Amino acid sequence: MPAAEYLTLAPPLVEAGKFDELVKAGQTVSSTFSSSDNSFAVYITNAIVPNAAKGRTGEEEQPIYFASLYSPPSSERRLFLVDTLIIFAAFRNLLKNASMQEPGWIQGDQSLTMIRKLSIDYVNFIKECWVHASQPIPRPDGPLQFSSDHYRSLYTCFSLFVVLYLPEPGYEQAPVADELMEWLNTHFIEPSTQEGDQLSALDCPWEDETFWPYLTRAILRGLSKASLFFLGVLERHPSDNLQRLISTLIPLVETQPRLMNFTAERDFAHAIRRWSEKVKALRIEMDRVPENSRFDDFDNWWDKLSDIVGILEGRQDVIQRVCEDLGADWKEVCVAWSIFVDPRMRRQDIPEVVFQVIGDMPPDPTDLEDMIHAALFSGQPAEALQHAFKLDSWLSAHLSDIMESIQLIPTDVDEDSGVSLRDQYILSYAEYLHSDPALWRITVDYMYSCGQVGQSRADEVLLRVPLKLQEQNSDLKVDSQIRAGEIVGVLKDVNRTCFEYKRESVRRTVCRIAAQTLVFDKDYGLAVSYCTSAEDWRGLARIVDRVLEEYIATGPRKFTEYALAIAPSVKELRSQSTIQGVFVHRLIFAVRYARFHDLIQKQEYQDAASDLVAIFVEDVAPTSWWAVVLCDSVQLLQYSPALLFTSSGASLLLQKLEEIFVRASQGAADDYLSVLVRVLRVRGEKEALERLKTVRLALARYFGRCLVLGVGGT
Template sequence: MSEERNYVHLVPPLFEQGSLPDFVQSGRSVGASLSPLDNAIGVFVGPSEKTMLAPTQRRAQEGRMYFASMHKPPTLERRLFITDTSVIFAAFQNLVTNSKARGPEVLRSDDGMRMMGKLANDYVNFCKECWVHASTTTTHLPPQHYNTLYTSFSLFTTLYLPPNPALLDLPVSDDLLEWLNIHFIEPSTEEGDALVMNEKCWEAEGFWDYLLRTTLRHLTKATTFFLNLLSTSHPSPHLRSLSSTLIPLLASHPRLGEFGSEREFVVASKRWKSSVKGVRIELDLVPEDERGGEEGEGEWWTNLSDLVGILEGREEVVLRVVGELGGDWREGVGVWGWVDGRVRRGDLPDILPPILNALPPDPTSVEEMLHLSLFKGDTLEALKWAEKLDPWLAAHLGDCLQALELIGEGDGEEPSARDHYIISYAHYLHSDPALWRLTVDYMCACGDVGKGMGDEVLKRVPLRLRGSSASKQTPLGKGKEREGEGESIKRGEVAGVLKEINQTCWEYGREEVRRMVCRIAAQEFTQEKEYGLAVSYCTSAEDWEGLGRVVDKVLEEYVQRGPAIFTRLVASVAPSLQQLRVQPSAYGPYIHRLMFAVRYAEFHQRLGNQDWQEAALDLIGMFCDDVVPKSWWAVLLGDAVDLLGYQKAMLFSTSGVCVLLQKVEEIQVRTEQGSGDDYLTVLARVTKCGGIKEALHRLKRVRLALARYFARCTVIDVGGKEGGFRGVKG
């Protein structure tokens, strides 16, 4: 998408420039729709609302689809950067949450500040690693981008989150100089090597620039090395003498870290500055006609005067030299310690005006404007520039700034500045559907508003429950019965996304979303005939009506495909039954229906194993336990026919036979009363015998089998072989 005039440029174009009237007159229009998967936009062509076209014309004009995105999805190396730094973000959230739970003052204690500083420094180090990696490989983003992130986050930690909280109350000059020397290296090592190779280095172009810059940057070893050459080799005796004086003076320049207290540092600095005055006096005593040199020796006195002016801490000299050497205002701030070595972080906004007057910033440089806002202490302005530089930077800087109480936390109705930039970054992550977990992590770190947005992302994560095995299925009715169904699910390839969504919902307390996703998953598993998983996820979602529909699907397998496949499919459901039995009684009807499916499958399994006695006991047990739906009574009674006719043994007891006879009589009576559909529809479908009338006729086989069974019981009773059947009359 182009930001210019909010246009979306379509390639190839729908029509040539200037042809818009013809496009409108053709009865077509352009529509757009947001993708539910990411933040992409689908642009399509269709008939306008005012135009009524025939279906054939409509199809001819439709069909072209364009895709645009509000953000360019992250590349591979960018995705690695995002995922790795998200670990630091998660650790920072845990630190803030745990600290606030212990009291509001814990986070701002020395230990809390130290931990925050460590994590912020982890961001800095990781940006540095990415910059080094990008400098040695071909990446989508230029190395300079990661270097800018590295420099900017490092400046933030230097000013607001140093590794040692005690530094916040101490002068900041040394820290700023260190930051400057790390991120804006001047002069280069190559410049110094080139000068060393020159026997008369003072005659080389750039010699004094090099010496002045090493002095500004407090690169004492480099400065004293060349001063030593001047003290021994330069033709001017005045310069040799002055160089000899400056060498020990520079070596003894006091630094704050060398003293046990700031007071000791101040005293030592005053003494040192007094010594510098002596050098200035000696320099001013050099006669005017000897302040230059012979041909080729250069004007040494002016340059040495600037060097001494730096040591004296003369503001105008320091800023002028920085400008003449090509430095910018950041270098002016970094070397300000020569002017005032006691400047503190809170004093930085006050020292900026003279520096900016002498060294104006570049208003077109986002990096410079960000750094300037950080030096000024204008944190909200800094976040605006950070977002223009990279939404990642704005999100993580804002997170740290709010923890430091340097930006507000919002009023509850509107998101805070931190939340605004983190959500904006999360929208950027949403351009890559594979980063859904991180998108939700960042959104859920932003209060109720962010969690609501995270809910919408979770609802739309593709579950991808249909694995590659679906393409290898054998068509139904042609040999092998779809034995590959759910194969990828059993291998655990698809449960990963679903499990991760459940875990995310649990972590952030998104119970309603978790249940919705489980219901959707159960529907997918049902379609894939993975009934065990479907039951499990219905239970997890507490979707009892959905559980009832799954059971109906399971029982439909018996009607459509017979007992063998039905038994195999129900085997995956049985393990869930034990868990379901402990559910509240309000959901009993659904659980009893599932119990029937499992027990009915066990019954057919025993029939297949020719375990006739146990099968008969199962049949009677299902009726006695009242788990058989009335619509299935006739089917089970039909299953009893072969068991009743078994010749090698009497499989049913007197009471059992009476139960069967009672069910047959009830079906007969209810059918005569007009309720035959409630009892005989399933039997009619299973036997494919026709309608209710034909199904009722098939029950006569059950009556006949019962009559014969009673007859056998009577004979056995007379013979005295089966005492258990005494009193049974035909």
């Protein structure tokens, strides 16, 4: 079903005929499009500056309407859409394999057999849906979104397409009559079984007004069993002439040649000629019946029997008149034509016959199903797609997919739209699927089959898939999986889709989006995992900066919690040579510094002192953090039970401290003291330097203790 051409809001935002009043008041109707599900928010807004608006104030509350171009699929409809994707995917794989074969392979018997098989799979699946929708069972969710009659229409159209355009390999040039009659009798059952049961219960059924129409319809439809039964009943008719003619007619109906009963078409054609001669003989015999003997007490039996013989003779005028009298349409005339008028009619001959018939018996323009049938019979697949799109975009999408593969429609890309005819219908169907955000997986499957335009649209869909990261974080099992380096949940599905369609740039962007979301929630550990997956090293640096900002803003406790959460990523990142060193060093510093504060909180001072020295030895601390780290050393330098630093370690601390004072005196104070100023919340660099003098004093006392004890530290 195509998108709605207009949206109807109830109650209306503006009464009919009053839009000019709204404009005079300085307002208009606006809308905002949602790219997540193709819906709209519709509301009244100011058309000019609010202060200049008249009649209504800017603060006046206005309703917001939410509308959609499509009706999102219901649960049962969604099941139909998802399940048929399996067949679509198999068909795409077939075409993918065809691209690796020799040119023209797709038109060979092997591939056409597979295409026919997959098309029949579509037909069988639609049939199952139709049968299910037809069952009178209680439906808790209310009536079906699409009725059983809708699926019946899909069933008749798709099966007709298979009959006309996908014959079994080797039978492309074979007569098509039997297949057409089977299709007609399967989908448009006439005469009804109930009529036959009622007539068979009568002692003299020919006295019933429905008898001859029933018998004629049975002959016309090739229903030999029913035809022979009621012809046999006429052998008890009071007219001796009729009995005599029936005794000749029964063998003719019983032995009418059918292609399926012959191994060679030549034998079939020969049998048709001999059989036709016998029908002509029956006509001669009928003409000998006197005029006054052609009636019984109820009707002119001779005229009724003459119509039946006229059908067997293949007289076009009789077949068309009889079909009109019986209430049949152009389809039945065309199928009967292939049985009685031209039993050797090929598929390529059908359009010419249809053209003759629909001139007098046109299809119903208000019935989309009938219009699709007419277009398919007429050899106009592109026109059939137009009507199919109006009936159900699912039908036009899947028919066009097959039509393009067997060269029924052009494959040329339109210069304006950048898509082919097939892609146009596939993308329209994908837009319908996009009305339900939960169907994003199959939406992109269809879009990615449509060249660059489809790929760009699918990329945008993937970028807007709700990742539901908050739900993942509430699950401890999922949380541990992510920390172990495994991407799970919706993001895992998005990653798999990107990998399948080789959309690496999209995958990285999605991971960056996930990382940004987690940073907002202060889940820095998971954010680093996603940044790593996206190879977003600048984003990783921003996360480290955010973690370090936590220290500045709230102190060591929260900082330690956040920084240790990203510790598991350090080992993996250090092993990747592609990462720029500056990003790794900042991350290592945050983790090492957090570990230092964690050891302080646990009162493991010896290990804490070793870590503090290692931060400088390994040169992972940014120069702007040197002063902060040195201030943290005061507590350890003043620790009385034991000397925690070696002489070389203490000397290194003194060296870094003196470098800060020297650089500050040379005009580079901002590079070394900016963070300390913020941590101490002092007014400027001068006060920060004064605080650093406590570190110098603590180091002097530490060296003094070393001299008194006669040791160089432990």
